[in-house]
Amino acid sequence: MVEDLKEAYFTIDKGHTDVITMEALEQYRQENDLSEAFIKQWKKLFDPENTGVITLERFCEKLGLDYSDVREDRDKFENAAAASQAQPEILQIAEDMEPDRQKAIFEFVQQAEDNNKDSERETVKWLKFKLDETFGRSWHVFIIHGKYYTYYSCEAGSCLSFRKGSRIYIIYKTPE
Structure with missing residues (x-):
């Protein structure tokens, strides 16, 4: 819940001014087809004095979060968004990985698809080899089509899942 609020x-x-205006909040509500209750809840929680703005500092205070930690999280969020925008056909599903590594993996995926056109078997094989070679052993690569459920453990900072075209990629590293 807190992660959703931060996002x-x-x-x-x-x-990136650390201030949200009510106009920006309303625009977000409309863009995401949210009810009027969304605005009321945010105002009640984060702007009970009706100042017309919600500062990041106040946001953190109300949620019991450390301001500097949240600013660090924002930097990671922005870097991840930038990595996705660099590959516009990619829709990230979940990630626990530094943006630079994500970008490298997106590039490897593109190379793998270009080199192995119609063979998903060769695509995952090449990707695993490239990830092991570049970032150390014990990487796992899955390509999935359609609905899926998964539950796994991975090394911290080494998990990425995203959709690219009709394929869903799940890529993670397990501790050696």
């Missing part, structure tokens, strides 16, 4: 705040604060 919403980061998305609404497009100018």
Whole structure:
């Protein structure tokens, strides 16, 4: 829940000013087809004095979060968003990985698809080899089509799942 609130705040604060206006909140509500209750809840929780703005500091205070930690999270969020925008056909599903590594993996995926055109078997084989070679052993690569459920453990900072075209990629590293 808190992660969802942080992500919403980061998305609404497009100018990275650490301040959300009620106009920006309303725009977010409309863009995401949310009810009027969304605005009321945020105002009640984060702007009970009706100042017309929600500061990141106040946001953190109300949620019991450390301001500097949340700013660090925002930087990671923005870097991840930038990595996805660099590959516009990619829709990230979940990630626990530094943006630079994500970008490298997106590039490896493109190379694998270019080199192995119609063979998904060769695509995952090449990707695993490239990841092991570049980032150390014990990487796992899955390509999935359609609905899936998964439950796994991975090394911290080494998990990425995303959709690219009709394929869903799940890529993670297990401790050696």
